[in-house]
Amino acid sequence: MVRNKWLYIMLLPGLLYFIIFKYVPMYGLLLAFKNYQPFLGFVDSEWVGLKHFNRFFGDPLFWKLLSNTFILAAYNILFFFPLPIILALMLNELRSQAYKKWIQTMVYIPHFMSWVVIVSIAYLFFTTEGGLVNEAIASMGGEKIQFLLSPGWFRTFITGEVMWKETGWGTIIFLAALAGVDTQLYEAAKIDGAGRMRQLWHITLPAIRSTIIILLILRLGNFLDTGFEQIFLMLNSLNREVGEVFDTYVYTTGISQGEYSYSTAVGLFKSVVGLVLVFGSNFIAKRFGEEGIL
Amino acid sequence: MVKETSWASRLFDICNIIVLAVIALVTIIPFIYVVAGSFATQRELLEKGFILFPTEFSLEAYKYIFSTSTLMRSLGVTIFITVVGTLINITLTCLMAYPLSRRDMDFRSPIQLLVIFTMLFSGGMIPTFLVVKELGMLDTYWSLLLPGAISAFNLIIIRSFFQQLPPDLEESAKIDGASDPGILLRIVIPLSLPALATFSLFYAVGHWNTYFSSILYINDSTKWPIQVLLRQIVMLSQGGSLGDTSSLESNFIPPDQAVKMAVIVISTVPILIVYPFLQKHFAKGALLGSVKG
Numbered sequence: 263m264v265r266n267k268w269l270y271i272m273l274l275p276g277l278l279y280f281i282i283f284k285y286v287p288m289y290g291l292l293l294a295f296k297n298y299q300p301f302l303g304f305v306d307s308e309w310v311g312l313k314h315f316n317r318f319f320g321d322p323l324f325w326k327l328l329s330n331t332f333i334l335a336a337y338n339i340l341f342f343f344p345l346p347i348i349l350a351l352m353l354n355e356l357r358s359q360a361y362k363k364w365i366q367t368m369v370y371i372p373h374f375m376s377w378v379v380i381v382s383i384a385y386l387f388f389t390t391e392g393g394l395v396n397e398a399i400a401s402m403g404g405e406k407i408q409f410l411l412s413p414g415w416f417r418t419f420i421t422g423e424v425m426w427k428e429t430g431w432g433t434i435i436f437l438a439a440l441a442g443v444d445t446q447l448y449e450a451a452k453i454d455g456a457g458r459m460r461q462l463w464h465i466t467l468p469a470i471r472s473t474i475i476i477l478l479i480l481r482l483g484n485f486l487d488t489g490f491e492q493i494f495l496m497l498n499s500l501n502r503e504v505g506e507v508f509d510t511y512v513y514t515t516g517i518s519q520g521e522y523s524y525s526t527a528v529g530l531f532k533s534v535v536g537l538v539l540v541f542g543s544n545f546i547a548k549r550f551g552e553e554g555i556l
Numbered sequence: 557m558v559k560e561t562s563w564a565s566r567l568f569d570i571c572n573i574i575v576l577a578v579i580a581l582v583t584i585i586p587f588i589y590v591v592a593g594s595f596a597t598q599r600e601l602l603e604k605g606f607i608l609f610p611t612e613f614s615l616e617a618y619k620y621i622f623s624t625s626t627l628m629r630s631l632g633v634t635i636f637i638t639v640v641g642t643l644i645n646i647t648l649t650c651l652m653a654y655p656l657s658r659r660d661m662d663f664r665s666p667i668q669l670l671v672i673f674t675m676l677f678s679g680g681m682i683p684t685f686l687v688v689k690e691l692g693m694l695d696t697y698w699s700l701l702l703p704g705a706i707s708a709f710n711l712i713i714i715r716s717f718f719q720q721l722p723p724d725l726e727e728s729a730k731i732d733g734a735s736d737p738g739i740l741l742r743i744v745i746p747l748s749l750p751a752l753a754t755f756s757l758f759y760a761v762g763h764w765n766t767y768f769s770s771i772l773y774i775n776d777s778t779k780w781p782i783q784v785l786l787r788q789i790v791m792l793s794q795g796g797s798l799g800d801t802s803s804l805e806s807n808f809i810p811p812d813q814a815v816k817m818a819v820i821v822i823s824t825v826p827i828l829i830v831y832p833f834l835q836k837h838f839a840k841g842a843l844l845g846s847v848k849g
Contacts, residue, residue, distance in 0.1 A: 266662070268736035269655040273667070276652025276706055280671060283703050286687050287679025293686075304686075349579065355572055368580040370835055371587070374827050376765030378783040382790040382820055383586050386593075392813055394589075397605050430583060458565055491768050495787065509681070516682040517772065529680035537677050 294527035307523075314527035323511070331507045334493075335485035337421045343481065345425060346432030347474060351466065353433060354440045355458070369430025380427050381495040384419065385410065408500075416501040423492060435477070436470050443469045476547045483543025486536050508532040587824075594618070594817035601813050617818035627785065631822065633697075634781040638763040638826075641701050645759040646752060648706050649714055654740045656711075657718035668712075675708045681772070688773055699773035700766060700781070710755050717751050718744055754837040757830060764826060782823045789819055 294314055296307045318324055349369070356362045372380065387394045388409040396406045409415045447465045456464065490509040497505045506514075508528060516525030588608055593601055594617050596610035621627045655661050656668060678684075684703060693699040721744060729739050745752065767783040774780060780788075827834075 266655075266658070266660065266736070269658060269661055272651045272737065272740070273655040276648050276711070277667065279648060279702075279705050280674060280708075282691075283684065283687065283705070284674040284678065285670075287683035288677070290679055290683030290686060293683060352572055352576055355569070356576070357569065361573065361576075365576050365580045367835060369583050371584060371828075371831065374761060374831060374834055375824055376767060376783055378765075378767050378787050379820055379824055382786055382816070383590060385790050386590065386813070386816065386820075387586065392602075394606055401605075426583065426586075458568060494768065494771075512681050513772075517685065522682055522686065526680070526682045529682055533677055533680055540676060 291526060291530050291533075293523050294530045296523055298523040298526075300522075310523075314524045315531070317524065318528055318531065323506075326503070327506060327508055327511055330504060331486060331488055333504075334417060334420060334488045334507065337417050338424065338488075339478070339481060341421050342424050342428070343478065345429045347436055347470070349429055350433040350436035350440060350470075351462065353437060354466065355462075366430070366433075369433070371430075372427040373431035375427070377427075377491045377495055380423055381492065384423055388419075410496075411498060411500040413501045413504045416496065416504045419496060420489070420493060420505075423496075424489065436473060439470045439473045440466065472550065475550050479543050479547040479550065483539045483547075484536065486532055486539065590817045590820050594814055594821045596814060598812045598814055614814070617812075617814040620815055621818055621822065627782075627819065627822075629778060630780050630782045630785040633779060634764060634783070634823075637697065637700050637766065637781060638760050640697075641763040642756050642760045644701055644705055645707070645710075646756050649711050649755070650740070650745065650752070652706065653711055653715040653718055654736075654744060656715045668715075671708045671711060685772060694773055695776045695779065697779065700763075700769055703769065703773075704762075707759070710758060714748075714751065714755060717748055721747055757834060757837065761827060761830070761834065782819075786819050786823050790816055 290304070293304070293307075295309060295311060296304075297310045297313075298304065298307045353362055353365060356365075385393070388396065390396050390406045390408060390410075393409075395409070400406055407415075409419065443465065448461055451461050451465060486508065488507045488509075490507075493505055493507055494510055494513065497510060509532070512525045512529045512532070515521045515528065585608070589606065592607050592610055595613055595615070596607055597612050597614045597616065600607065600610060600612055656664055658664070688694060688699050688703055691698075693702070725743050725747075726739050729743055734742070765783060766781060767787070770781050770784045774784075
């Protein structure tokens, strides 16, 4: 043991970090089964069993949260997921590498911006008070639209912002897969008289098929993670009915209303379901991955 | 036949080039509009609405920002958090990654398992909040520095990187009587500088963009980072009361459009400065991530 004394000393701060900020909170999940009173403390608060879970599952809001999460995830998969694939294919068809670099440089930029910046710019464009789009509508004699305050526009904005921020960055993994395609395949196809569409269909798409499938499965696996910070930023009292998801609900009940035990129970439910989904989807993805390699 | 395909093919190329240019422009035009607007006069912004280049160049918005204590203070907070936070991140990550990279270390795999498990499951927002609260860190900068001090993911990648270094170097250093901290400091870290620089950038961008932890842990508006302030300033136009966050001090004048734009610019410029490095190295990082995930 003494042989590596220094190694243990070096390990200590990191280990303490993981224990204090990761494992103590995990132990703290027991709060979900207690009735936590700040003045009594963690240990002395009484056990209440599944009370908080029963309350949560019995609340119609539970179904609301679940359906909001589902719909946002469905929007994401339907409207956002294909975009990086299409963009990557278009970039791949470019003959000029310099032009390709230029385009990539521009479309990657929003990925590094914070959600606050992205949402702020969306506000500058779409508010009813001096927002660019509404001013344009007004100047053409139209009626201003409450884009940011109406429930009907909420999902469109969430998905649209994700498209703007992440489409470019999302191409990276597909471009990497495309770079691995043997160019001889294209040569051979050309000799056989295949046009570009046929090459795309028979060589390029099969080359990234397994990547697409794996990413899709993994995305389905963490559909509960709806992009908390973005939703939190876009949420207000008028669009809450369509925008509230598990994480934002945990914040509202836990931090704003101080119902620590109840919100911990909600969070625990989300974490456990998330864990099961991640393991399940990884398992399925691995099976597909093997098939892809074979 | 051959001619026909090449004609169609060329048409496709031209369309492809044009569509991609449009996509790229649509992606960055909002940013250009914000930058242009921040240098424009309020009058021009109101008259024209959309501008990509101000005819009347004005520094009023920036003068206003640099004259207010609120904005300058939160910019200072963000710079402090980014610098100190990144130093803490990279120091703790290296200190932990090195022992874990040593094959002669006992308990290596259980500790790694402990780390990897935190990537899959966590105590969540409320228990973590209560820990931070119990430690008396609420409303202190520690709450922004410590709870995310080590990213498990970065730790595992840096550990793998250390493992790939040729073991002969360490062996010969040991024969020369170097201690383990000496080896880390004089051999391992200098050999890994490019990788460590990349991960420092990862951490730094995270700190610069940090928003939600400040909402969670910092109530005192004098300690707000720039992202929180930016949020408040933009929200004022939509009636601050609609937001979930508390509003600014009462003596703060609601800013005009150009000021909002200038705040957005200030809170993104540092990212744009490091962007060329980010693009180069983060692409590799993102791929590493996808292979691991």
